[in-house]
Amino acid sequence: MLQGEKEKLESHIRQEIEALKKDIASYKQAARPVPPDNSIGRLTRMEAINSKSVSEASLRQAKNNLLKMERALKVIDDPDFGLCMECGDPIPFKRLMVLPGSVLCVACAGKKR
Numbered sequence: 001m002l003q004g005e006k007e008k009l010e011s012h013i014r015q016e017i018e019a020l021k022k023d024i025a026s027y028k029q030a031a032r033p034v035p036p037d038n039s040i041g042r043l044t045r046m047e048a049i050n051s052k053s054v055s056e057a058s059l060r061q062a063k064n065n066l067l068k069m070e071r072a073l074k075v076i077d078d079p080d081f082g083l084c085m086e087c088g089d090p091i092p093f094k095r096l097m098v099l100p101g102s103v104l105c106v107a108c109a110g111k112k113r
Contacts, residue, residue, distance in 0.1 A: 001082040005093050013073045013100050020066040027059035068101035084108050 001009075034048045075081050082091050086108035095102055104112065 001090065001093065001096075006076065009093070009096055009100060010073065010076055012097055013069050013076070016100070017066065017069050017073070020062050020069065023062045024059060024066065027055050027062055030055035031059050072100040086111075 031052055034045065034052055082093075082096060083089070084091055084105040085103045087105060089105050091102050091105050095106060102109075
């Protein structure tokens with residue numbers, strides 16, 4: 001990976017981490033328990049509980065993505081970062097921009113399915 005690409009990827013990862021931290025705070029707020037007698041506007045209690053469940057799932061996914069981003073940031077300077085663990089070929093820069101934690105190239109990832 002070229003130095004300019006690595007710097008761009010690192011900046012992208014840092015931006016994603018900050019966005020995920022904000023999302024997590026928002027999801028935590030939305031995932032608070034629903035009081036038994038609480039209805040928010042036109043929402044019934046069941047709708048509020050369903051909304052809370054969706055927020056909890058989003059919170060888990062955001063936390064998982066944050067861990068992946070932080071892990072990618074820690075290993076970005078490793079010499080084998082950006083190389084496929086299966087075949088050793090470089091992982092395309094565009095793939096790393098979308099999935100910074102990728103450890104497989106597209107071809108090897110397709111074989112795993």
